[in-house]
Amino acid sequence: MPIRPFPADFVWGVATAGHQNEGDNSNSDTWYLEHVTPTIFREPSGRAANGYELWESDLDLIAGMGLDADRFSVEWARVEPEQGSYDSAALDHYEAIVDGALARGLAPIVTFNHFTAPHWFAARGGMLAANAADRFADYADALMQRFGDRIAYAVTLNEPNLPRLLSWIVPEFVNQLTRETLAAASTKAGVERYRSSNVVQPEDYDAMEEGLTRAHLAGKAAIKARRSDLPVGLSIAIIDDVAHGEPTVRDRKRAECYGHWLKLARDDDFVGVQNYERLHYDADGLMPVAEGSVLNEMGSAVEPDSLGGAVRYAYEVAQVPVFVTEHGVGTADDSVRLGVLEPALQSLQEAMDDGVPVVGYIHWTLMDNFEWIAGFGSFLGLHSVDRESFERTPKPSAAEYARLVRAASQSV
Numbered sequence: 001m002p003i004r005p006f007p008a009d010f011v012w013g014v015a016t017a018g019h020q021n022e023g024d025n026s027n028s029d030t031w032y033l034e035h036v037t038p039t040i041f042r043e044p045s046g047r048a049a050n051g052y053e054l055w056e057s058d059l060d061l062i063a064g065m066g067l068d069a070d071r072f073s074v075e076w077a078r079v080e081p082e083q084g085s086y087d088s089a090a091l092d093h094y095e096a097i098v099d100g101a102l103a104r105g106l107a108p109i110v111t112f113n114h115f116t117a118p119h120w121f122a123a124r125g126g127m128l129a130a131n132a133a134d135r136f137a138d139y140a141d142a143l144m145q146r147f148g149d150r151i152a153y154a155v156t157l158n159e160p161n162l163p164r165l166l167s168w169i170v171p172e173f174v175n176q177l178t179r180e181t182l183a184a185a186s187t188k189a190g191v192e193r194y195r196s197s198n199v200v201q202p203e204d205y206d207a208m209e210e211g212l213t214r215a216h217l218a219g220k221a222a223i224k225a226r227r228s229d230l231p232v233g234l235s236i237a238i239i240d241d242v243a244h245g246e247p248t249v250r251d252r253k254r255a256e257c258y259g260h261w262l263k264l265a266r267d268d269d270f271v272g273v274q275n276y277e278r279l280h281y282d283a284d285g286l287m288p289v290a291e292g293s294v295l296n297e298m299g300s301a302v303e304p305d306s307l308g309g310a311v312r313y314a315y316e317v318a319q320v321p322v323f324v325t326e327h328g329v330g331t332a333d334d335s336v337r338l339g340v341l342e343p344a345l346q347s348l349q350e351a352m353d354d355g356v357p358v359v360g361y362i363h364w365t366l367m368d369n370f371e372w373i374a375g376f377g378s379f380l381g382l383h384s385v386d387r388e389s390f391e392r393t394p395k396p397s398a399a400e401y402a403r404l405v406r407a408a409s410q411s412v
Contacts, residue, residue: 003342004349006408011107011360013069014062014382014401015326017114017158018078020369021051021058028077029122029196030115030372036184040177040199042375049369050390055097058366061383061392063104065402066409070106071325071362072097073114073158076121076139083120083135086142095147107152109325109362111235112140112219114158115198115372122185126195127211128204133218140219144226154230155272155325156219159237160212163200165257169298175202198372213264220268231359235272235325236261239279240309246283253281254313262317270359271318272325278306297330297378304340308347311356321357324348326364330371332379337397341404363401367392 019025024047034044051058062070078090101108113136117126121135129135140156148154167175179201185194200208220232238258243250265271277300280287293301311322327344329337345361352358367385371378376387382398385391 001346003345003404003407005410006349006352010358010408011069011323011362012067012405012409013071013107013109013360013362014065014067014366015071015362015364016051016058016073016366016369017111018073018075019045019048019114019116020365020371021049021367022075023047023050023052025075025077025116027081027119028075028116029119029126029194030198031077032119032122032189032194033181033185033196033199036181036188038177038180038184040174040181040373042373042377045370047390049367049385052093054390056100058392059097059100059104059106061366061394062106065398066405067402068105068107069109069152069360069362070101071109071111071155073111074143075116076113077116077118079142080118080139081120083118091142091146094143098147098150102150108150109153109155110143110151111155111158112143112223113156113197113215115196117197119189122194122196123189123191125193127197127215128193128195128207129211132211133214136215137218137222140222141226144223148223148226148230151230153270153323154223154232155235156216156223156232157212157234159235159274160197160209160216161257161261162198162237163208164205165237165239167202167205168253168257209260213260216264231269233265233268233270233272233320233323234261235274236265236314237274238310238314239277240275240303240306240313242278242280242309244280244282244287247281248283249285250281258313259317262314265318265320268320270321270323271314272323273310273314274326274364275307275310275324276326276328276330277301278303278309294336296336297332302329302331302336302340304343305347307344308351311348311351311358312354315351315356321359323359324361326362328364328380330378330380334395334397337382337395338400341397341400345404345408
């Protein structure tokens with residue numbers, strides 16, 4: 001069945017993230033962790049996709065696809081390279097992106113923290129520090145003062161639940177390498193504990209969750225103090241976990257990985273859902289992938305209906321409007337991505353038919369980029385990027401997404 005029209009005010013967009021796209025983010029904690037020995041990062045980010053220089057042509061790509069929203073992140077490390085010292089040129093840069101998006105008919109959706117933070121912040125313990133929430137609120141206020149009057153949505157934190165979620169997937173040697181990376185960074189920086197919110201050792205999970213919770217609340221308060229009408233939320237990584245028979249293991253995972261954040265989101269204007277896969281559990285744990293399944297980079301089966309399942313679960317718990325702030329598939333085979341888009345959007349529409357309020361859909365990502373510890377060996381973009389010239393080349397999935405948006409935007 002062809003895709004049916006979505007509501008007229010439904011938001012269609014694509015997402016990028018600062019550190020993953022911009023390049024040379026040398027004042028950040030992630031950059032620092034990329035360059036210690038040993039490091040959990042496969043390779044350093046370097047110039048990434050050179051997005052800091054090519055932002056205008058990237059906005060043209062988004063507008064050229066017929067989308068109406070651009071989700072991007074501001075790099076705290078660029079805006080506040082030293083504590084209390086704000087870089088006016090960096091603020092000018094991000095303000096220009098906001099204005100450039102608006103000039104192209106794109107609603108700016110701003111993520112205030114997409115994992116990375118300033119080096120100085122991590123050297124003081126990151127989100128584990130007693131005053132971390134106040135520092136984040138000050139930074140959020142600086143952004144709001146500069147361009148908060150022109151943005152459409154604010155996402156305080158990107159996937160604060162991801163480290164705990166990954167703990168259900170990654171082997172123990174990854175946890176050990178995480179510990180060694182943080183220890184190496186602490187020694188190199190000459191501090192007791194160098195901490196980052198996307199390289200987290202299991203011993204810090206609880207404290208990191210508490211620190212990020214305080215940061216979200218303080219950041220939201222700072223944003224609302226400047227503009228009470230601006231919709232504010234946070235995004236959560238949600239795998240569509242399906243129980244077969246006794247749901248004990250699946251429900252324990254849900255409580256551990258999502259429950260806290262979905263309950264916290266009950267007081268927000270929306271909850272961001274970021275879904276990439278579905279996993280199946282029986283009473284004994286994770287079930288093997290069915291033979292013959294098409295696999296993504298994570299080794300799980302590609303199941304487009306996972307989007308609808310994740311959205312339904314998020315709304316069931318949070319009871320606030322859902323915004324799909326990321327969705328995609330990691331694969332070097334673009335034909336798989338192309339084939340996922342329409343059935344995934346249909347599963348989303350079916351959830352909406354059943355009463356789930358969904359604000360919009362943002363695809364991850366505009367282009368292949370630096371995918372954190374996986375380096376440049378992961379492919380989720382609608383455009384490929386030449387590693388030397390940084391030329392963006394549209395994949396067939398880019399045209400397919402644009403076609404689906406046109407079809408879904410037709411009047412009922």
